[in-house]
Amino acid sequence: MKKFTILLLTCITVFTITSCFEDMDDIAVSNVQINNFVWKGLNVFYAYKDNIPDLANDRFSSNDNYSNYLNSYSSPEALFESLLYLPNDVDEFSVIVPNFLDLEQQLQGTSLNNGMAFGLVKLPNAAEDIIGYVRYVLPNTDAEAKGISRGMIFNTIDGIRITETNFRDLFSPTTYTIGLADYDNNNTTETRTDDVITPNNTSITLTKSEYTENPILTHNVLNVGGSSIGYLMYNGFRIGNDNLDELNNVFAEFQSAGISDLVLDLRYNGGGSVDTAIWLASMITGQFTGEVFFKEKWNSDILAQFEQNNPDALLNPFVTQMTKQNSDGDITYQQSINSLNLNKIYIITTGSSASASELIINGLTPYIDVVQIGSTTRGKSQASRTIYDSSDFSRENVNPNHMYALQPLIYEAQNADGFSEFYDGLSPDPLFEISEFYENLNQLGNPEERLLAEAIADITASGRTGISSQQPEPLKQISDQNFENPFRFDMVDDRPLESNIFQQ
Template sequence: MKKTYSLLLIIIFSLVVTSCFKDRDDDFQHASTIEIQDFIYNAMQTFYLYKADKPVLANNSFSSTNERNQYLNGFNTPEELFADLLSSQDRFSFLVDNYIELEQAFNGTTTNNGMEFGLVQLQSTGEIFGYVRYVLPNTSASQNNLERGMIFNRVDDQVLTENNFNQLLSSNNYSIGLASFENGILTPLDETISLTKQEYTENPVFIAKTLTIEGQKIGYLMYNGFRQNFDSELNNAFADFKADGIQDLVIDVRYNSGGSIETCNDLASMVTGQFNGELFITQVYNDNFDDFERDFNNKISTDESINSLNLSKVYILTTGSSASASELLISGLMPYVDVKQIGTTTVGKFQGSTTLYDSNNFRRNGDNLNLNHTYALQPLILKSVNANGFTDYVNGLNPTIEVNEDYSNLGELGDPNESLLKAAIDDIFGNGRPSGRTQPLEIKNIGESKMYNATYQRMYVETK
């Protein structure tokens, strides 16, 4: 029998109000540390997925209020308390001291210079370099003619190292020093480019086009974030695919670190359509709540009808930057259609979270919201289980066809000759699989531009 949310869970998972509060600095009474820590403890005790791992979160862990306050007062900051409450198997829960910035990030609004990059290290020499993955339109990067595939190894004239890259690349203004990378050799170049970050809202539907190859229509979607406020744009892309009569579909989530579970559910329903009302995933919570079954559906968050393709096979391109909702898309579709995963192994995040605020029911717009601080939690509260019972893929999802990106020749995204897309097209036409790795094993991925975002590798709950 299908389980349902408890009344409390329905209330808590109501759509978060995303408009920002006005600046209330003058109104703040500046909540005490113990006040904030009391909120953090209550929220974790109620919702934390791994509550059972922490005896201190048990409902009967304290015999009196004084004993509980003594525990809370043992921590100097909210951050210290939060760290103490985390399970050793939790890699993703976090605490913020400014939830307004977090809400903006969930809508795709960040401070951004438009250069989306990856960072890698040559294991033979220890050298670190960045490579441009793609460039966002109408940004400092696009105005300065940055292009996918460009290599850089210096920031503000300092060579990138394991100790400085975080500090250098998190700045609002910096210059990059270009380099070349050929035959495993990194060579600095004289050219530098200055970049400036500004507030920017990224449309995650980066490329959506129909390729015609040997008379066959193939849809290609590069999708860079599961953002519910762009559901209409995503649905419109599928309307175009449907009108074009595509026979095969390639979804590129190689740089997609996740986002909304609801949007992922909708995207899976766009790919298919023939499974409306059948189980997509089960959301499993701690013992305080019933599990929740999420079905394939025919409406997006705006109540528009989903443009479904009724496909029985889909190609999904992944890398080690594909996380959470990107992995959920693969897992949720696997019991129903032939999923051909091409690229490299994903991150391994099957858990979801939600934002909890200091109010009577932990909602942003709930009664008695504490206006004297802007702390909020984003704890793991659920794990996803597909219709076949598959979950706990802590080591990531392995590709059907393994192809690495070649940093010395990344190719153009959406070009049929780009290595990952070419592997999908070759499989569509039965031209055989690639012979193996295209990237030397001695190169290690160490970071990317999105790791500076509050929503990095997050999968979270929203409702319509």
């Protein structure tokens, strides 16, 4: 994998890049000092800088003008949010955090977790009340030990009905008790207006502990109707080297089994590492090595520097090896990729599928037949990275006076056809648009599970299941177990920065 490099002038004009304001370096930590870092970071990296007049290189005519601007914001958060582009439509993902240690831990997939992965939905006939449904259970967790299983329905926490306004508070404690309920559709699968949720007087107390989730939830080879079908439930594109060997080994198993087709289940996958997405796409294919998987569309300043000095660095090709390097260019991880050379893939999605999951779909589409099954994805084509307050915005020699860091969008990932503007998500063909059946979810990887069964029916040409023609109206998704994680839909480009650029 190429080293992440950007070539940028230190100061574009006298008053533009705020590294030129040396008088700021000596003041005690304050909102102004942190605001200075916020503006600098976004001025350099922000993908939509060209759309934000206050980030223009010629925005300030003097030091005083710039200093007054920083002083006009009461907090770093207020400044940061004022500089985002269409935060309700295009950029609802850029984040500022007061403690980068928390950010790093969340990006690595480590959190306090009781092991119950759930979704929260609202019935059409409900006022404010919402219900929870168990999506899956993580191994070696309290939820597994307490007998929680996929498909369980609950509507109270500690005896309190769950609503759109209180669920964040109810799920926040380290320990809480869920009240189970039964879902009755009144034998009308085509409508939700008469569905009823009835408490069944069963409660289960769950306790969170620190946990790092393995993104590979389950995988197997299904032999159905003479077809050998690989199935992989993948729940996160892990940042770092953890689980990469395991993912590659899954594809070695698929190779050995001689699978003819692959069903990649990304229905709950909010994203993660850009590198891992490139490698997974290369595992799925293998016949397109060196061809462009995706192109990086940065702001005009960075794009111009790339195009002048190293245009190939904007291109991310399919590869034959997984390789990671440190900031000195030393290889820290390397392994040959096990590839399937497929010309067609089935990918299961929901509104919880985002960023790197969408990159897989969008990046593969120009090359192979991608059959998307489920519902429309989240809609996030942009990558982000962590920006620290240091001389080159890297983690090394970070400013010891504060712990703030930024996680802004830095570029849009365009496929080989130049397409990246799917802000409303990627939708399946109407023939394959299917929602989960909450009253009978079935087990993930079971050939009879609703969404997987549709893929199998198409693979085996055994006749459509008829599921898509008997659709109940979809329930409104409110949130899931990751609601406290602002990075749950991140696509992170964590490739190292060169140490001699971005000097402040």
